[in-house]
Amino acid sequence: MLTNIPSFSDIKRAHQRISKYIYNTPVMTSANLDVFSGCQMFFKCENFQKVGAFKMRGAANAIFSYRPEDRTNGFACHSSGNHGQAVAMAAKLAGAKAYIVMPKNASTVKINAVKGYDAEVIFCEPNDASRTKTCEEVVAKTGATLIHPFNDYNIIAGQATAAKELIEEVDDLDAIITPVGGGGLAAGSSLVAHFLDPNMEVYLGEPEQVDDAYQSLKAGKIIPNKTSETIADGLKTTIGQKNFDILKEHVKEVFTVSEEEIIQAMKLIWERMKIVIEPSCAVPFAAILKNPKAFAGKRVGVILTGGNVDLTKLPF
Numbered sequence: 001m002l003t004n005i006p007s008f009s010d011i012k013r014a015h016q017r018i019s020k021y022i023y024n025t026p027v028m029t030s031a032n033l034d035v036f037s038g039c040q041m042f043f044k045c046e047n048f049q050k051v052g053a054f055k056m057r058g059a060a061n062a063i064f065s066y067r068p069e070d071r072t073n074g075f076a077c078h079s080s081g082n083h084g085q086a087v088a089m090a091a092k093l094a095g096a097k098a099y100i101v102m103p104k105n106a107s108t109v110k111i112n113a114v115k116g117y118d119a120e121v122i123f124c125e126p127n128d129a130s131r132t133k134t135c136e137e138v139v140a141k142t143g144a145t146l147i148h149p150f151n152d153y154n155i156i157a158g159q160a161t162a163a164k165e166l167i168e169e170v171d172d173l174d175a176i177i178t179p180v181g182g183g184g185l186a187a188g189s190s191l192v193a194h195f196l197d198p199n200m201e202v203y204l205g206e207p208e209q210v211d212d213a214y215q216s217l218k219a220g221k222i223i224p225n226k227t228s229e230t231i232a233d234g235l236k237t238t239i240g241q242k243n244f245d246i247l248k249e250h251v252k253e254v255f256t257v258s259e260e261e262i263i264q265a266m267k268l269i270w271e272r273m274k275i276v277i278e279p280s281c282a283v284p285f286a287a288i289l290k291n292p293k294a295f296a297g298k299r300v301g302v303i304l305t306g307g308n309v310d311l312t313k314l315p316f
Contacts, residue, residue: 005246006157008195011164011188014157018060021093024165025049032272037288039295042173044166047277047307051085051113053234054162054305055149058184059086061158062147063094071096073143078102078124078131080233081110082306083149088119099144101135103127107233107310126228128238150182151240160188166301167196174298175201177284179305180213180254181235183243189303190250203294204247204254205287207231207262212238214254217247231259231315234280234306253294255287262286267316269304276307279315 006014028043046054063075074097077087084100091098098119102111103126114121124134139146148155162185167173176193180186186204193200206213207230215223222244228236239247257265262279265286269277281304288295288302 004153006153006160006191010157011160011192011195014061014154015161015164017064018057018158018161021050021060021064021090022056023049025162027166027169028273028275030273033268036268037295038292039288039298039300041288042166042170042299042301043273044162044301044303045275046162047275047281047304051082051089052306052308053082053086054159054185054303055082055086056089057161058155058158059083059090059147062152062154063087063090063096065154066145070145073145074098075147076101076135076138076142076144077147077149078135079149080106080236081114082234082308084114084119085110085117085308087147088114088117091119092117097144099138099142101131101138103131107308107313109310110308113308149237150184151242153242155184156188156191156243156246158188159185160192162303163189163192163301164196166303167192170299170301172299173197173200173301175203175295176301177203177205177287178303179232179235179280179283180204180206180239181280182237183213183239183247185303185305186213186251187243187246190247194250201252202250203287204251205284206254206256207235207283208256208258210236211256213247214256216244217251217254220248232262232280232283234278235283255291257283257286257290261290263315265289276309277304278306278309281305281307
């Protein structure tokens with residue numbers, strides 16, 4: 001089990017550990033969208049990952065880091081959906097029970113997916129305090145091991161493997177950009193970029209409505225979100241301390257985007273690339289479109305984080 005910030009050896013070990021439980025997802029390009037953006041983009045399609053999101057990487061690494069005899073009481077987490085699905089599936093693969101705390105307004109498609117992996121769903125109010133308190137109660141009652149969605153070095157090392165695959169596959173990237181919510185993917189990606197190419201620029205995209213990473217990096221301390229009102233439901237959470245400590249060392253800039261910019265970016269990817277992505281995925285692309293000078297002429301890796309969308313509630 002990791003106790004300190006993951007090294008590149010830790011990330012390579014995580015990649016080996018989870019390789020038979022994940023897909024090495026494709027990297028796609030779009031000449032049409034390159035014209036729109038003024039840069040050359042390489043989309044790492046984690047929307048094609050197992051459970052439909054990159055979260056499978058971190059959950060599998062965390063759960064399979066435990067020995068079989070330490071899995072007997074199962075695993076618990078709180079999640080708006082994708083992390084919950086990933087913990088549910090990874091626990092099932094490990095032969096363990098999963099208890100998933102979800103906000104009562106989570107999307108139906110994500111709730112049903114979690115239940116589909118034989119996990120027990122426990123509902124809470126849609127705020128950080130309720131999620132944390134309810135999950136603590138579940139852990140106390142069941143003896144399950146908590147798998148935190150992001151503030152965990154094993155999670156960070158697992159999520160880092162997406163950027164590792166992208167950077168190793170695509171030569172000469174100038175920059176990489178991910179969305180940021182709790183910060184597991186963002187922290188892991190920034191570490192990998194630092195280890196593989198210290199000159200690579202690392203950017204983050206974040207909704208204006210929940211701009212805690214932007215505010216926190218500017219202030220030098222964590223500034224919690226005052227609201228969770230964003231269409232990008234995977235990015236509502238305030239950034240974790242372990243994640244923040246990594247990001248403040250390796251991230252060049254956080255770009256914020258409006259709800260309308262997220263929707264338009266999402267629509268463009270659906271229309272031009274013919275792939276299904278969820279709103280959180282569209283945030284980095286929206287950030288590129290909004291800040292063309294920062295990316296002009298560059299080769300940019302973009303991680304598309306997931307494709308779990310309620311098709312009855314599309315925003316366009």
